[in-house]
Amino acid sequence: MKNRELARILGQIGDLEDMKDEPFKANAYRRAARVVEGLREDVAGIAERRELQDLQGIGKALAKKIEEYVKTGKIAYLEKLRAEFPQGLLKLLHIPGVGPKTVKVLYQQLGVTSVEELERAARKGRIRKLRGFSKKSEENILNSLRTFSGAGKRALLGLGLPLAEELIEELRTKCHIDRISVAGSSRRMRETVGDLDILVASGKPEEVMEAFVALPGVEEVIVSGPTKTSVIMERRDIELQTTVRLQTDLRVVDAHSFGSALQYFTGSKDHNIRLRRIAQTKDWKLNEYGLFEGEKRIAGETEEGIYEALGMDFIAPELREDRGEIEAAQSDCLPGLIGLDDVEGDLHIHTEWSDGTESIERMVEESKTLGYSYVSIADHSRGIKIAGGLDDDVLLEQVDAIKELNKREKGFKIFSSNEVNIKASGELDYDDEILKELDIVIGAVHSQFKMEKERMTERIVTAMENEHVDFISHPTGRLIGKREPYEVDMDRILDAALETNTALEINSWIDRLDLNDRDARLAKERGVKLVLGTDAHTLGQMHFMRFGVGTARRGWLEPEDVLNTLPAKELLAWFKS
Numbered sequence: 353m354k355n356r357e358l359a360r361i362l363g364q365i366g367d368l369e370d371m372k373d374e375p376f377k378a379n380a381y382r383r384a385a386r387v388v389e390g391l392r393e394d395v396a397g398i399a400e401r402r403e404l405q406d407l408q409g410i411g412k413a414l415a416k417k418i419e420e421y422v423k424t425g426k427i428a429y430l431e432k433l434r435a436e437f438p439q440g441l442l443k444l445l446h447i448p449g450v451g452p453k454t455v456k457v458l459y460q461q462l463g464v465t466s467v468e469e470l471e472r473a474a475r476k477g478r479i480r481k482l483r484g485f486s487k488k489s490e491e492n493i494l495n496s497l498r499t500f501s502g503a504g505k506r507a508l509l510g511l512g513l514p515l516a517e518e519l520i521e522e523l524r525t526k527c528h529i530d531r532i533s534v535a536g537s538s539r540r541m542r543e544t545v546g547d548l549d550i551l552v553a554s555g556k557p558e559e560v561m562e563a564f565v566a567l568p569g570v571e572e573v574i575v576s577g578p579t580k581t582s583v584i585m586e587r588r589d590i591e592l593q594t595t596v597r598l599q600t601d602l603r604v605v606d607a608h609s610f611g612s613a614l615q616y617f618t619g620s621k622d623h624n625i626r627l628r629r630i631a632q633t634k635d636w637k638l639n640e641y642g643l644f645e646g647e648k649r650i651a652g653e654t655e656e657g658i659y660e661a662l663g664m665d666f667i668a669p670e671l672r673e674d675r676g677e678i679e680a681a682q683s684d685c686l687p688g689l690i691g692l693d694d695v696e697g698d699l700h701i702h703t704e705w706s707d708g709t710e711s712i713e714r715m716v717e718e719s720k721t722l723g724y725s726y727v728s729i730a731d732h733s734r735g736i737k738i739a740g741g742l743d744d745d746v747l748l749e750q751v752d753a754i755k756e757l758n759k760r761e762k763g764f765k766i767f768s769s770n771e772v773n774i775k776a777s778g779e780l781d782y783d784d785e786i787l788k789e790l791d792i793v794i795g796a797v798h799s800q801f802k803m804e805k806e807r808m809t810e811r812i813v814t815a816m817e818n819e820h821v822d823f824i825s826h827p828t829g830r831l832i833g834k835r836e837p838y839e840v841d842m843d844r845i846l847d848a849a850l851e852t853n854t855a856l857e858i859n860s861w862i863d864r865l866d867l868n869d870r871d872a873r874l875a876k877e878r879g880v881k882l883v884l885g886t887d888a889h890t891l892g893q894m895h896f897m898r899f900g901v902g903t904a905r906r907g908w909l910e911p912e913d914v915l916n917t918l919p920a921k922e923l924l925a926w927f928k929s
């Protein structure tokens with residue numbers, strides 16, 4: 353499938369249109385990029401059937417460009433647009449937090465055409481003087497420049513893993529590959545990744561390495577050899593409109609070592625050390641080439657074969673952190689982990705009623721393509737003005753609108769919900785008369801994060817004690833890499849959750865993953881139920897569910913620990929109880 357590559361090209365055109373002061377065209381291209389990226393089917397097939405224009409947001413002109421791409425692998429219009437700007441200027445778009453509109457202003461008003469010139473202008477304090485800029489935005493640019501050039505920063509899983517998968521998809525079409533997989537922390541679904549690891553089995557390693565270093569986005573080749581090549585990879589993420597820059601290690605092995613190499617390079621290091629010791633106690637040797645008794649290879653072709661030979665059940669990558677998984681695998685008591693397919697519906701999405709980009713109807717359609725049997729519409733509450741929070745009468749209007757929509761549905765259920773702000777006192781943003789009209793009530797902290805631990809805990813517990821509150825969203829408020837969790841007594845929250853029959857969310861938005869894996873596991877052990885929600889504000893963000901599921905799996909969760917694996921009726925019954 354070339355969908356991702358096409359989506360990236362369309363996104364680039366969108367950026368350039370913005371730089372040309374064509375906001376409508378820019379939006380049209382970005383929208384098309386998201387549509388293409390979300391397609392289940394290869395766009396080439398749709399083009400062949402001449403059905404491109406049936407897709408949302410794809411008109412005649414766009415359809416023509418997509419057909420051009422399908423035929424030739426490029427869109428000439430992109431090259432034409434690029435030629436209208438200095439080369440170095442386009443690089444500025446790669447700096448996190450610097451979008452096309454900013455680049456345009458910097459170019460037109462300060463004559464900035466390269467990263468170096470941008471840095472100089474920022475240091476001289478010239479940016480803060482521009483209209484629409486401030487001392488703060490100048491500092492932000494300087495900070496971004498620092499992380500942009502500095503290596504060693506971890507990236508969000510939600511940016512790293514899709515990039516690794518994109519690279520794999522492209523490699524498959526460009527060279528001879530027998531087997532290929534993501535390895536390392538992205539395969540273990542760690543919330544952040546230090547670098548990307550990709551493993552290939554191929555009889556033609558040179559061909560693979562050649563294709564790898566020639567991929568778009570390779571900024572620098574760090575080491576290059578027949579078995580291992582490391583590069584700095586840099587690409588734009590369309591959904592998040594940000595640039596991902598990560599070292600990417602590619603290793604090529606023989607097919608008969610693929611399993612042992614995958615096991616070795618998936619890690620974690622701690623998990624591997626334990627396995628190697630177990631092998632040693634049997635007088636065997638375990639390394640990336642296989643499991644050996646003297647010269648004899650006992651296993652190595654598959655990962656399953658390695659675990660089996662070592663006398664244990666297969667351990668899912670998400671569990672490989674030496675947190676008890678080896679003991680569990682030896683005694684046949686690993687959890688039957690939850691999978692993405694177990695999730696029956698997303699319990700936390702926003703729509704254009706507050707600060708989301710889509711209508712309820714479009715989010716419902718997307719839910720169906722994701723295979724869900726329900727979805728819960730949870731816009732912001734009235735106190736969150738900045739995010740378009742719904743006043744009482746508007747919320748009731750939404751409840752009615754959802755009732756109407758449900759009349760048209762068969763076998764699919766739309767729940768009325770709301771992400772209700774928990775005030776500093778622990779009171780909720782709506783009165784009980786309003787809350788009782790909702791199917792599902794979410795409590796969430798959105799302000800005054802710096803409260804003292806005792807008071808913050810009291811605040812959340814008070815909200816949980818409200819009979820209408822069904823679950824607490826992003827319970828610790830952290831933003832990975834940006835904001836520490838607020839001070840809260842997790843023990844007391846878990847107790848209160850049990851006492852009040854309130855669930856806790858694993859918010860799947862990629863910079864939240866909150867609860868995190870450890871707290872989720874703690875919750876499960878205490879018998880507290882969890883729910884999964886994406887907090888999506890766009891269609892594309894509904895796909896973040898996989899990262900919440902990854903976190904749940906890292907927390908050893910099974911389907912029965914997560915309420916939205918239940919059918920609609922049983923889910924509501926649980927919340928009512």
Ligand code: DGT
Pocket residue numbers: 535536537538542544545546547548549616617618619620621624625
């Ligand atoms: P990261 O990249 O910091 O997010 O974490 P990982 O786990 O992806 O680590 P990375 O990329 O350095 O190495 C990938 C895997 O290779 C790692 O999880 C386990 C394996 N590995 C690397 N170095 C060693 C080592 O010295 N000993 C053992 N046993 N395994 C290693």
Ligand code: CA
Pocket residue numbers: 536537538545546547548549
């Ligand atoms: Ca890694």
Ligand code: CA
Pocket residue numbers: 536547548549601
């Ligand atoms: Ca690595």
